[in-house]
Amino acid sequence: MKRVVITGAGTINALGASVPETMAAMQAGQCGIGDLDIRDVERLSIRIGGQVKGYDADAHFNRQQQALYDRFTQFTLLAAREAIGQSGLEFSGQLAAESGVVLGTSGGGLNTQDENYRAVYEEGKNRVHPLIVPKLMNNAATSHVSMEWNLKGPSFTVATACASSNHAMGQAFWLVRSGASRAMIAGGSESMLCFGGVKAWEGLRVMSKDACRPFSLGRTGMVQGEGAGVFVFEELEHARKRGAEILAEIVGFSMTSDASDIVMPSKQGAARAIAGAMRDARLNPDDVGYINAHGTGTAANDKTECAAVADVFGRHADKLMISSTKSMHGHLIGGTGAVELLACIMALRDGIVAPTIGYQEPDPECALNVVPNEARDAKVDVVLSNAFAFGGLNAVLALRRAP
Amino acid sequence: MSTSVSDRVIEIIAEQAVLEPSDVSLDQTLEDLGIDSLGLVESIFAIEEAFDIQVPFNANEPQNSEFDISSVAAIIKAVEGLVAEQTT
Structure with missing residues (x-):
């Protein structure tokens, strides 16, 4: 069995738009949860979330890309850029052929679904943009990462609700450990903070209206967040040979x-x-x-x-x-x-x-x-x-x- | 008005418990009736829909919710209160 290490990490979430920002916020115990800024928020009884604030899609993606990239895909691509950039890996030849992408998501392009259901049901429109399906599908983020970085190996999306990205990272870990791939991109992404997304969660009556206080007496439930985390998993000797910085080793997984x-x-x-x-x-x-x-x-x-x-x-x-x-x-x-x-x-x-x-x-x-x-x-x-x-x-x- | 609220709430609870309304008595708890937390959330949803009210209930702290669910009678009383608030 091969040993598996992490040689790149990337993220965007309510705490920051990069790994250093996020870790600094975690170290400082900052709270990224605040008032939701979404359409029709006044019709929700849950109005807080860990939203990525101040996000400007135009700063990262052109109009054609935005027509194809739901918010969850955009978050994924930004996190992947940071992770793969840090790893220093370039994918070509045999390495590209065996390296793939395994990502978790539960809602996939839920914002795209929400916007377009609103258009046809509420606004009575009879026509939607021609690329809605490839934009909303759960595997869109995985596919775009694969295309952007020439990753031609085993690639798929895992949907197991709140465990999706752990399941995804577990699969990628196994692919590297078994020797099938020397490098895999793994992680997950979610962007459910839209009217329909929050409304559905409200129905379960497990959402907090004020704060997420895990393990504390008087806790009042969960608070949704959004964002992505993406990592480069690499075979230890491959990473050592090229002198890559190793962030940590993955040593076990169970489902x-x-x-x-x-x-x-x-x-x-x-x-x-x-x-x-x-x-x-x-x-x-x-x-x-x-x-x-x-x-x-x-x-x-x-x-x-x-x-x-x-x-x-x-x-x-x-x-x-x-x-x-x-x-x-x-x-x-x-x-x-x-x-x-x-x-x-x-x-x-x-x-x-x-x-x-x-x-x-x-x-x-x-x-x-x-x-x-x-x-x-x-x-x-x-x-x-x-x-x-x-x-x-x-x-x-x-x-x-x-x- | 009061009788109809009571009948309707009992109907909803009975349906959730898969019982006849006549088998539901006022002093029973939801636990007695075999209604679990998921059944409770569904019952509250059905009550909200039936009376067009908002029931203040958080499944994380059912005991501390403003909405008393300790017995069938307590639920009826709470719903009556919310319906009265709605109409005044």
Whole structure:
């Protein structure tokens, strides 16, 4: 089996338009959640989100490109540009033939759907732009990254709701580990902050009107975010030979299905995924210093997740740190694991553990070290990243400090 | 008015519980009736649609919501209150 390392990272999200900006915001415990600025917001009862503010599509894409790129695709391309740029990789010949793109998204081009349904239903129009279908399809972002950087290997989009990007990164990890590809582009993207997108989530009654406060007593639910995270996964020796900077090593991955309920999480399903990733990476509980939690801020997720961590880690559960950066950037649904991987890299490479902000009071049902409100300096060798989706689909990654 | 609100709420709850309205009694809780959190959210949606009201309910803190769901009678009382607010 090959060893797999990360040699490039890119992002745009509510905390910043690059990895350094995002990590600085995470370190400072900044909150990127604020009032939503979208059409018909006055008809929503949930009016906050982790929106990418001040975004100017014209600064990055021309008119023809914008006709093809939904907001989720634009975010993906910007994040991919930063990641691939950092890696220094150029794709041609055999490397291009085996390198592909695996990205997660849940809603795909939801803004495009929303705008065009509005045009035909509300405004009574009988004609839409001819390129709506290739703009809204879930695999649009993957395809455009593949075209832009000449990536001709295994490429597809994964949709497992809130676990999409962890599942996607897991597939890319396996492709490199197996030797099928020496490099893969992986991550995820989401842009659901439009009237229809938020209205649908409102219906579930799990959204907070004020803030996302994971693990805190008195938490009032989740807050949606938007953006993208994209990474370059590369075979270790390939990266070493060309002297690439290694951000972290990916050492394990596991997926499970709860097979129980379409919305309520299961402790057993989550625990099996966490334990599976550790087994895959040949880790002992004591090895793990930090877990980037799924931590949605809902009553159900947070207590179930803490119980699963306590089950898997036993006494070590009280020693490790676990935080949810969704408190800062919101829940990016299909892109969330990708942006959260940045907190994992920051912990491993920089020794800075991102906090859970908005934390008010301990909840006895979430009695772990949740790094409340302020980042912490700590030497961390191994981290996990949890993602537990609606539908009971779980995906956990394990990472180690760069070799 | 009051009777019809009560009948309609019981009908909605009974439908969710897959029971006859006559099998639903006022002192029962939703748990007694076998309605889980998803069923509760669907019931609230049906109540909102039936009476054209907004029910203040957050599934993250059902106990702390302004909307009392502790029993069938409590739900009816809360809906009556919201309907009255609507018409005044």
